[in-house]
Each structure stands twice: as structure tokens, then as C-alpha cells.
Amino acid sequence: MASQLTGSFQLMKSLNRxxxxxxxxxxxxxxxxxxxxKTKLTPPTVTNIVNELLKESLVVEKEPGVSSGGRKPILLTINSGSRCVIGIDVGVKKIRCALSDLNGRLIIKKLETIPTQLTKALFLTCLKNILTDFLQEIGAMREKVIGIGIAMHGIVDSEAGISLFAPSLMLENIPVKAELEAAFGLPVRIENDAKALAIGEKWFGNGKEVNDLITINIGEGIGAGVILNNRLYHGQDSLAGEIGHTIIDLDGPRCSCGNFGCFQTLASGQALRERALKEISLGQKTMLLEKAAGDLETIDGQMIYDCALAGDALSIQVLHQTARYIGVGIVNMIHFLNPSLVIIGGGVSKAKEFILEPIREVVERKALTQKAKQSDVIISALGEEGSLIGAVTLVLAELFATDYPD
Ligand SMILES: [Zn+2]
Known part of the structure; x- marks a missing residue:
């Protein structure tokens, strides 16, 4: 009984903290x-906790604030440089790595290429090598690292810390958390990249003010992160948000998953590239041919965007077409969940001056009600680093022990 009481006292103390x-x-x-x-805690309790936080340098005192008469109050602020978090974003071809402070500011960044023909063991070795090198690079700051957050494409069981299925790497059941925790002695958290983006947007991006939001991550594939009532939604088996494989055209192109007409076969970065290649095969004139210098394999989303910026009609046309499909997917999501905000991130979102208006037009035309037609659809403010900042937030969310991640 005594230990139970001590236990609940400790828990209460840490919750209050x-x-x-x-x-x-x-x-x-x-x-x-x-x-x-704000917290409804007694002033002595607050004073005790603040003293503890000051002693641990997690917070610092700032210059006195504005007084409403009498003595000016001393303001407290987070000592953002006192601790660090390592964030990792495992994409299809690249791994991004960064060191962040407690405000989600990325201080040191690194980009690595993922080797091809990976086995599960090789992938884990690759991750460990990247982390070992990175820890060495950050030098003395290593002492400040409180955890490692990982955003990864595919299906992730965040509770167990396992990448259940990483389709682009053709790997299953990778015990990322257990392996890295054993290797580095730091807490490790892992989440699907689109879900991590949702958390990153909620903490540090455009999602701060809303309770319900959907982020849609459009790169080689498409995934979504759903936050409902300020909580990330995972579903029964971590599958929630796999909108890339919702089927929108029964007679559409074959998807990597084996089905036909999945949303991502029509609206992803890959769909964009294939659309351009098809037009080229039909004999359309385009600046892309010149840029690709005879090697059509080199045509990618970035090249199409660059040519669109330079005024290439075909590049603009395929971006518009792809955007209309993205719009259709977003209308479906709006009808399904009616979120306050839809945020588009990932590589394709870089082409915002070409895709945002066509997307909004489709929403305006196809959404059911007047309010739904005016749904807030925006491009992520966190850019390509959205999922990485989300990965960092996985660890921060535990330090600050808020409602999310779930
Ligand atoms: Zn599919």
C-alpha cells in the first residue's frame, strides 16, 4: 500500500511538473x-516545481515583465539550448538527420543516401552508422541529447516501435526502437512520416490553433496524418491515413500494392513524372527533353517544377493535372472527416504556385456544402523538413507530456 501511495505521489508530481x-x-x-x-496548482507547488526546473536548467528567468502596479513579475521561459533531440526522417531514397533544440529549431542537418538492395539487418546497420557518425559530428552537444525521434514511410507500429512495412525498401517488421535503444542507450520513438508531419504542424507549424487537422504528405507515395480532438489517430492496426491506397479509379494504373487506380497512382510525384513521360511519348514538345539531355530516366518532380518555373507549357500542364487529382483526394477526406484544416506537405508541395489553385478549385467545385467548399487547404510551412521536425516532436511531446502523440 505504501509503495502504491508513493507511486501515485510520484506520478502526480511528474504530471504537475x-x-x-x-x-x-x-x-x-x-x-x-x-x-x-493557468494550471490551477497552488502557488507553493508551482514555486517548488519551478525551482526544480531552474536547477535542472530546463527553464530560465527572463528580465521582469510589465507590471500592473507593484513589483514587476519575473518571467520564466524554456531554456531551449539546454537539451537536444536527434530527428531522423527515413524517406524512399534519402535519410535526413538533424539535431534540434527544445523549440524544434534544427541546429545541425545532414542528408544521407539509402543504399539499394537492403536487407533488414543492412538497413539497421545503415541507420546505426548514420547515427554513430552524427553523434560524433555534434561533439560535446551529444551530452545534451535526450532522445531520438524517427519518422519513416510505410506502416509503423509506434507503440511497439516497429516499422511493420516499408514498401519502398521492401522490408517488413523492422525492430527500429529496440535495436537503436540497445545500441545508443537513448529513448527512441518512431512514427509514420505523414503522422509525424501532422504532429510537427500541430506543434511548430500552421496547426497550432486548430483541434482537427489532416496533413497529406505527397512524395513518391501519398500518406496522411489525422489529428482529431488534438490527438493523432492511428486506427486499429496503425493503418489509418494510408490514403495513397484508397482506390479512386477502378480502371486506373496499377499501383505498387497490386491494386489498380489507387490515389497515389494518379496524384503522387511518381504519377506526375509518368504523366510527363506519356506526353513526351506522344510527341509533345517540352523543355524537359533538353534538360534530360536524352536520358528520360532523369526526369523527376524537381525537373518538372524547374521547367514549369521557366514557363514550359507541358510541365505546367502535368502539374495542373496532378493537382486536380490531389484535389479529388482532398475532397474525399473533407467529406469523410470534415477537418478544420488540410495541410499539404512532401516533395510535390514545393510546386505550390502551380498546384494550390487547381486543388482549391476542385474543392470549391466538388465539396458538398458552402462551408466545405471554403475548406482551409494550405501548403506546409515547414517545407521539406516537416516530417523531420515531427520526428523531433515525438520526443519533445514526451518531455512536455502533452496529449499527443497518442
Ligand atoms: Zn495502392
Whole structure:
């Protein structure tokens, strides 16, 4: 009984501590008495917790704030450089790695290429090597690292810390968390990349003010992250958000999953490239031919975007066509979940000046109600680093112990 009581006391103490810490984070700078008001904790409890946080340098005192008469209150703020998090984004061909402070600011970044023909063991060795090198590069800052967050394409069981299926690497059941925790002695969290993007947007991007949002990550494939009532939604088997494989044309192109007409066969970066190649095979004139210098294999989303910027009609046309399909997928999601906000991220979102308007036009034309037609659809403000910042947030969310990730 005694140990149970001690246990619940410890839990309460740590919950209160997280509550105070998170209140300081959200308000950026706040006085002790304001914290007591916001958290409904007693002033002595707040003072004790703040003293502890000051001692651990997790928070610092700032210059006095504006007084409403009487003594000016001392403001507290998160000591963002006191701890660090390593974020990793495992894409289809590249691995991004970064060191972040407690404000999600990426201080050191690194980009690595994933070797081809990987086995599960080789992939884990590759990840460990990248981390070992990175830890060496960051030098003394290594001491400040409190955890490693990983965003990874495919299906991820975030609770067990396993990549269940990484289709582009053709790998299954990779025990990422267990292997890396054993190798580095740091807590490791892993999440699907589109879901990580959703958390990143909620904490550091355009999603701060809303309770329900969908992020749609459009690269080689397409995935979505769904936040409902401020919580990330995983579904029964971590499959929620796999919108790339929702079927929108029974007679459409064959997908990597074996089905025909999946959303991602019509709206992904790969679909964009294939659309351009098809037009070229029909004899359309385009700047892409010149850029590709005879090697059509080199045509990719970036090249199509560059040519569109230079005024190439075909590149603009295929971007518009792809955007209309993205719009259809978004209309489906709006009708299914009716979110406050839809945020588009991933490589294809870079072409925002060509895709955003056609997407919004489709939503305006096809959504059911007047309000739904005006749904807020925007491009991620976090750019290509959205999932990486989300990966960092997986660890931060535990330090600050908020509602998400689930
Ligand atoms: Zn599919």
C-alpha cells in the first residue's frame, strides 16, 4: 500500500511538473503566478516545481515583465539550448538527420543516401552508422541529447516501435526502437512520416490553433496524418491515413500494392513524372527533353517544377493535372472527416504556385456544402523538413507530456 501511495505521489508530481513545463512552453514567457492561475496548482507547488526546473536548467528567468502596479513579475521561459533531440526522417531514397533544440529549431542537418538492395539487418546497420557518425559530428552537444525521434514511410507500429512495412525498401517488421535503444542507450520513438508531419504542424507549424487537422504528405507515395480532438489517430492496426491506397479509379494504373487506380497512382510525384513521360511519348514538345539531355530516366518532380518555373507549357500542364487529382483526394477526406484544416506537405508541395489553385478549385467545385467548399487547404510551412521536425516532436511531446502523440 505504501509503495502504491508513493507511486501515485510520484506520478502526480511528474504530471504537475510536465504541466508546468508545458505551460511555460506554450506561453513562451510567463510568471509564476500566471502559471498557478493557468494550471490551477497552488502557488507553493508551482514555486517548488519551478525551482526544480531552474536547477535542472530546463527553464530560465527572463528580465521582469510589465507590471500592473507593484513589483514587476519575473518571467520564466524554456531554456531551449539546454537539451537536444536527434530527428531522423527515413524517406524512399534519402535519410535526413538533424539535431534540434527544445523549440524544434534544427541546429545541425545532414542528408544521407539509402543504399539499394537492403536487407533488414543492412538497413539497421545503415541507420546505426548514420547515427554513430552524427553523434560524433555534434561533439560535446551529444551530452545534451535526450532522445531520438524517427519518422519513416510505410506502416509503423509506434507503440511497439516497429516499422511493420516499408514498401519502398521492401522490408517488413523492422525492430527500429529496440535495436537503436540497445545500441545508443537513448529513448527512441518512431512514427509514420505523414503522422509525424501532422504532429510537427500541430506543434511548430500552421496547426497550432486548430483541434482537427489532416496533413497529406505527397512524395513518391501519398500518406496522411489525422489529428482529431488534438490527438493523432492511428486506427486499429496503425493503418489509418494510408490514403495513397484508397482506390479512386477502378480502371486506373496499377499501383505498387497490386491494386489498380489507387490515389497515389494518379496524384503522387511518381504519377506526375509518368504523366510527363506519356506526353513526351506522344510527341509533345517540352523543355524537359533538353534538360534530360536524352536520358528520360532523369526526369523527376524537381525537373518538372524547374521547367514549369521557366514557363514550359507541358510541365505546367502535368502539374495542373496532378493537382486536380490531389484535389479529388482532398475532397474525399473533407467529406469523410470534415477537418478544420488540410495541410499539404512532401516533395510535390514545393510546386505550390502551380498546384494550390487547381486543388482549391476542385474543392470549391466538388465539396458538398458552402462551408466545405471554403475548406482551409494550405501548403506546409515547414517545407521539406516537416516530417523531420515531427520526428523531433515525438520526443519533445514526451518531455512536455502533452496529449499527443497518442
Ligand atoms: Zn495502392
Amino acid at each position: 510536465s504541466l508546468v513545463l508545458n505551460t511555460i512552453r506554450i506561453h513562451e514567457s510567463i510568471s509564476r503566478s500566471e502559471i498557478a492561475k
